[in-house]
Amino acid sequence: MSHGALAILGGAPLLSELELRTWPRLGGDEVVAVVQVLDRGILAGDDAPVTRRLEERFAELVGARHALLTHAGTSALHLALIAAKTGSGDEVVLPAYGYIAGPMCVLALGAIPRFVDVDRETGNLDPSSIDDVVNERTRAIMPMHIHGCPADMDEILETAARHGLVVVEDAAQAHGTTYRGRSVGTLGAMAAFSLHESKALPAGEGGLFVTDDDAMMETALRARSLGRDLRLHEREGKPGLRVPSAPLLSVIPGHMFRGNEMMAALALSQLPRLAARISTVQKMAELLGAELDGLPGLRVQRVPADRTASWYKVRLHFDVEEAGIELPPCLFRDLFVRALEAEGVEAGSWQHVLLPGHPVFADVGGFGQRWRDRSPSDPVALRDAARARFPNANALLESSVVLFSERRPLMAQPADTVRRVAAVVRKVWTHRHALQRLV
Ligand SMILES: Cc1ncc(COP(=O)(O)O)c(C=O)c1O
Structure with a gap:
């Protein structure tokens, strides 16, 4: 290939932008999956069938006990902070470089983001700088796996354990990655993945909250549906059950963060x-x-x-x-x-x-x-x-x-x-x- 003068200086461009393929690349499986949802006529719900199947399969794939579909990766992060009991005046440690979603969730809960410097190569939170900002109000650490490269999790987890802090992985960009042989999403107490159309599992918008912890899962499940009194045991073995135990009683502060069956179908059909x-x-x-x-x-x-x-x-x-x-x-x-x-x-x-x-x-x-x-x-x-x-x-x-x-x-x-x-x-x-x- 000829290497003439630079195009910016009047030479011929080497490539046309149109030669690059676009993302997402969807096909027949996705179309069939969405049409099946429309035919079934169930479009959303805490126990909607495709949503449940996606949650189960994604949890299995990551190697966690629980997953919950949300309408964005941001809302999955928000649920994790609620489940970490983050409240007004609490502080959350975050990297100074990255995406604004995590710090925004912290602000939305009346809490304060405490930024720390990052690794120069990966952009990931530098564990050695956490001690400098931890104090009696610190509640959680939220590392982001920038560009899908896992952060230095063992050092972060060690520091968190020393201070009694909850670690929430921002795994929005890190689907299918591993750290020291362990699956990203199972390293902290909770994790959030994004299903935004730019991501490796695109569903338009959407997110997946992941945890091994039953209590955190139950809090997230409730917070996802306006704090309603939904309980885990009532979901098990009863696919299709969409009625909370005490109908429409809200027991904790929450939001409307559920996803829908079309996005669940899109993600589920691409999971394999x-x-x-x-x-x-x-x-x-x-x-x-x-x-x-x-x-x-x-x-x-x-x-x-x-x-x-x-x-x-x-x-x-x-x-x-x-x-x-x-x-x-x-x-x-x-x-x-x-x-x-x-x-x-x-x-x-x-x-x-x-x-x-x-x-x-x-x-x-x-x-x-x-x-x-x-x-x-x-x-x-x-x-x-x-x-x-x-x-x-x-x-x-x-x-x-x-x-x-x-x-x-x-x-x-x-x-x-x-x-x-x-x-x-x-x-x-x-x-x-x-x-x-x-x-
Ligand atoms: C690192 C990171 N965190 C969080 C998010 C938020 O995900 P969503 O756009 O699905 O809300 C993104 C989205 O790009 C992201 O890149």
């Missing part, structure tokens, strides 16, 4: 293919890594040898010094992204600010009033303060790019396309010095 999907994307990530091997100052993110990743996102780390670039990393990053996109490969940063840099955490009105370590109210000052306070998270954000997009992820691409994408990256990297002319 999940393991193959994950194994294929792992092979594609390996192929991409091999194709990009040897580029000075650029590499695909490393996954520690004791775990497997779902490669929900593919991060490329770069080092401006090693690459001989004389620009600040964040400036070069933006040029790199623009150059890749001009060649037809989608790329970006996934997150553009650190989590504590979101304006919702500014000390102005609403949630900000409850802030312990008061944050600046000006959004720019807030963003800069977050950068200074969490150097690893900031370095990760500034010195890496995320390849592919949610609409056209690695998971959807065959080997040929992966090789072509790698050729684009190699082309741009070979001409990286020319990008400096664009400043």
Whole structure:
């Protein structure tokens, strides 16, 4: 393949964006499953049949005792925090880099997110920084398995046990992955997976709450349906039972977080293919890594040898010094992204600010009033303060790019396309010095 001038500098693009396959890839099984739901005429409910079957099969697959379908991964996280007895003024430890859903659930319960720095390579919560923020109000730790690469769970669990804290895994991106031979989703007391259309088990929207703990399951079951007096034993062996023990009596605070039968059918019909999907994307990530091997100052993110990743996102780390670039990393990053996109490969940063840099955490009105370590109210000052306070998270954000997009992820691409994408990256990297002319 010819490596002419960069497309961003007037050369011919190497790839057309249209050559990349889109996700999700649904077929006949999914159509039949949804039509069967419509024919049956049961569309939702605590004991709706497809919902129950999905919950049982997913729990089995993960190796947990219980799973509950929710209408989003976010609501599964919210249920986990309720089951962890998180209340007003409590604190939850979260990584400073990641997705806003977890911190939002904390805020919605009147609790306070306490952010800590992350591992520079994976973006996952750094266990060694937890002790710095734990105090008498800390209730839980919520590690996110960023891009589907499991966090350092044994160290997190050890710290949690030392302080008597509940660990909730944000496994929204980490379907089918393992940590030291154990299944992600069974490592903490509870976990949440997402069924958003971009994920490995897409159902449009949706989520799955997972736990081994009967009491936490019962609390989550109730909280999912407006705190109604639903009990576990009444569900067992009685598929189809949808009547709470004391009809419509709410016994704990809850929300309306149930999913529906159409999303359950979509997820259930794809469940048998999940393991193959994950194994294929792992092979594609390996192929991409091999194709990009040897580029000075650029590499695909490393996954520690004791775990497997779902490669929900593919991060490329770069080092401006090693690459001989004389620009600040964040400036070069933006040029790199623009150059890749001009060649037809989608790329970006996934997150553009650190989590504590979101304006919702500014000390102005609403949630900000409850802030312990008061944050600046000006959004720019807030963003800069977050950068200074969490150097690893900031370095990760500034010195890496995320390849592919949610609409056209690695998971959807065959080997040929992966090789072509790698050729684009190699082309741009070979001409990286020319990008400096664009400043
Ligand atoms: C790490 C992480 N946590 C939580 C969520 C929330 O999941 P949902 O979009 O299904 O609510 C997402 C969604 O992308 C996520 O990536």
